[in-house]
Amino acid sequence: MTSLLAVPKRLLLGRARPSSREEDTLLPKRLALPVFAADPVSSVAYATQELLVILALGGVATLVLAPEVALAVCVVVAVVVISYGPLVRAYPGGGGSFAVASRNLGPRAGLVAAAALLVDYTLTVAVSAAAAIDNLVSVLPVLDSARIPLAVAAVLLVMVVNLRGRREAGWSAMLPVYGFVLVIGVLVVTGLLRWAGGDAPVAASAGYEVVRDTDLTTVALGLIVLRAFAGGGAALAGVDAIANGGPAFRRPKGRNAAVTLLGVGGMTIALIGGVVALAVISGVTVTRDACDLGGLPEPCETFTQQTVLAQLAEAVFGPGSVGAVLVAVVTVAVLLAAANSAFNGFPLLAATLADSGYLPRQLARRGDRLAHSNGILVLGLGAVAVLLVLEARVGPLLDLYLVGLFTSFTLAQVGMARHWSLRTRPGWRGPRAGPRAGMALAVVAAVCTGTVLVVLLLTKVPNGAWASVLVMVVVGVGMQRIHGHYALVADEVALPDDDATEAMPARVHAVVLVSRLHRPVTRALAYARATRPSTLEAVTVASDPALAQELAEEWARRRITVPLRVLDSPYREITRPLVEHVRSLRARGPRDAVTVFLPEYVVAHWWEAVLHNRSNIWLRARLAATPGVMVVSVPWQLASTLADGDLAARAAGERSLVQEATRAGAADSDRDPLG
Structure with missing residues (x-):
């Protein structure tokens, strides 16, 4: 019987690949870097904006602290990236936070980490798509009314690319990632050179003021700074995807993953620092609601705010210039490519969980193109559902996203501290200096990520991020029930030791x-x-x-x-x-x-x-x-x-x-x- 989907499937995905070609789907570093770098590098487009948006709530009193907050964010990024190097070397088989927490903190901690990661990957795709459409609307405001269908179409496009295979997704991400790093690097350097020469660029929003009904107390201003610091933590997006994606790398998997992680972290820190510095110099002002701004050229109900990168591009290169258009194009492209990190990490993590009996076994199977097609489809459909519910708005999506992100980070670092502590106890046969340094690094990273998590729980959960916590609980309980079901079935169908034959029916x-x-x-x-x-x-x-x-x-x-x-x-x-x-x-x-x-x-x-x-x-x-x-x-x-x-x-x-x-x-x- 000829299937209705057979011909379109072959046109979209290509010919099926035999299992003997699985080695061909593994990623060399030149492809792994853009695949896994797309998410953290592209976070420059929304992490810096989130930082400035929250600081704008406090007006000038907090906006002047943007460089210090950005520096703190860069320090956290550096600590987490460096601490994840030993993690991917110790656990090259994938699983990331789930593997570390399960083996060192117990199955329940592993389930919490896994639930956080699964929710986080789904929100990563949604955030990337919504941010891409935000930057597209900054250039073409007429598309604002089509924000939701455009974001859904973007997710489906990336999903199809990943269904074609891991290497195909890597090639599709290479040009956007390297192009984004190059173009934003030129933007930052050009803007800083103009500032050093006395011709500092001025953003179109530099003359706007943040409208507040009442003055904020010192405590409130302090909380705003902490929220901005936590919001800037979105720059750590995609770091755990590299730890989960260990099986996607060529051998030696652990070393290649660690080298890729360091390269990604270095690029992310450089871009965040440059963009925030240029935003402060040019006077960028951005809020979640345009009606919180004063001095707008038109009523706030019809005014479309440009993203931070779009404002910087126009300030440095000029409105409508080739440079401004190029910045918009590479930003949209890299944000779409950013979903590749999640589409690589989620299916691999789901396959690991399925092999362990925590998710349906179908998620461990490979499709025609040797990709985990079922996991890719589940992730794509989940991201579409989130976009529809939250109307493809970056701000609310980030509030949900950050809680799961830092939950998995904190559990991973606590698990690594436990991992190293076992190697510093009496009876350990091997060098002690390495484990002690690793444990110290893991403790520092756990303190950093744990601090951010506490701030998020205090400031984000009451404002709607509780939904993320609720979904993580539901996913965790569901995985526990699935595992229990598989265990009961295995016990029920197991052959007895004394007799391996089934009695024949009488009639x-x-x-x-x-x-x-x-x-x-x-x-x-x-x-x-x-x-x-x-x-x-x-x-x-x-x-x-x-x-x-x-x-x-x-x-x-x-x-x-x-x-x-x-x-x-x-x-x-x-x-x-x-x-x-x-x-x-x-x-x-x-x-x-x-x-x-x-x-x-x-x-x-x-x-x-x-x-x-x-x-x-x-x-x-x-x-x-x-x-x-x-x-x-x-x-x-x-x-x-x-x-x-x-x-x-x-x-x-x-x-x-x-x-x-x-x-x-x-x-x-x-x-x-x-x-």
């Missing part, structure tokens, strides 16, 4: 389901007799008494030896009477078994499947749930599905099947029952 009752008399039914009758059951009968359900009577008369006229039982059905049901009859056969003896033969059509085209076998689907499900009952499908291939040779062979053998199902010597046994 086997064969039942052939008949709706009308035709060649598929005679074939099913013949195959049922070939199994030599203890009893054999044909059963039809009289949902239409007139048709049932015609069938019984035709059955008798053709003198078929197999008895036909007609089940009464006053309410025109098919499934219930048949299931009750099968159960009555099963009740004749505790060791008896019943085999139900279902004649079914095999069709050539997808649309034909809608026209046939629909009642059998529900019937098979009900029968399969009945103890001691086996369901056997007897396929009848329609002529459109067979080649000429197969059709001739079937015609030659059909006479013997009919003779087997009917009395020998019957006058019409050779005739086509459909004729």
Whole structure:
């Protein structure tokens, strides 16, 4: 049967790859860097903006602290990046925070880390898509009304690219990442050179003022600074994806992942520092709500704020210039490529969890292109759902995103501290200097990320980020239930030590389901007799008494030896009477078994499947749930599905099947029952 999706699937994804080519899908450093760097590098576009947006709440009093807050963010980024180097070397098999927390802090801590990461990856894709559309709208404000469908389309585009394979996703991310680093580097250097020469660039929003109803207390200003620091922590996006993506690297996996991580961290720190410095110099002012700004050239309800990078590009290169357009293009491209990190990390983590029995086993399977297609599809659809619920707004998405991000970071670093502590105890055979330095680094990183997490819990959760915590709890409980189910099933189906054989049934009752008399039914009758059951009968359900009577008369006229039982059905049901009859056969003896033969059509085209076998689907499900009952499908291939040779062979053998199902010597046994 030709699937409706077969041709479009091949056009979108390409030809299937054999398992022997799995090594070809692994990423060398030149491809791994753009794939995993896209997320943290692109976070420059929204992490710096989030930092300035929150500082703007305090007006000039807090905006002047932007360089200090940015420096603190860069320090945290550096500490986390450096501390993750030993982590990816110690756990090159993937799993990231989940693997570290599970092995060093216990299964529950591992589940918390895994739930945080799964939610975090989903929000990473949503944030990247929403931020990309934000930067697109900055250049083309007319697209603001189409923000949601554009963001959804962006997610689906990235999802399809990743379904084509890991290397294809790497090549698609290479140009955007390297182009973004180059263009933003030129932007920052040009702006700083102009400032050093006395011609500092001035942003279009430099003359706007932040409107506040009341003055803020010192405590409130301090909380704003802490919130800005925590918001800038979005620059750590994608760091854990490298730890989870260890299996995607070529050997030596741990070393290549650690080198990639250091390169990504260095680029991210340089870009954040440069962008924040240039934003302060040019006087960029940005808020989440345009109505919080004073001095706008038009009513705030119709005013579209530009992103920080768009404002800097126009301030440095000029409005409408080639440089400003180029900045917008590479920013949108790198934000779309940023989702590649999540589309690499989420499926690998989901596969690890599935292998451990915490997620459905289907997530561990590879698709036609040797990618974990099921995980990619789940991530893409989850991100689309989040975008629809939060209307593709970056601010609310970041509030949810940051809680999961720093939860996984903190658990990973606490787990690494435990990892190193075991190697400094008496009895450890090996050098102690390395483990002690590693433990000190992990403790420092845990303090840094834990501090940010506490700030987020105090400032973000009451304002809506509680939803992220709730989803993490639901995901964690769900994984625990799945693991429990798999464990129970494994215990139930395990072979006993003393006997590996199953007792044979005392008797086997064969039942052939008949709706009308035709060649598929005679074939099913013949195959049922070939199994030599203890009893054999044909059963039809009289949902239409007139048709049932015609069938019984035709059955008798053709003198078929197999008895036909007609089940009464006053309410025109098919499934219930048949299931009750099968159960009555099963009740004749505790060791008896019943085999139900279902004649079914095999069709050539997808649309034909809608026209046939629909009642059998529900019937098979009900029968399969009945103890001691086996369901056997007897396929009848329609002529459109067979080649000429197969059709001739079937015609030659059909006479013997009919003779087997009917009395020998019957006058019409050779005739086509459909004729």
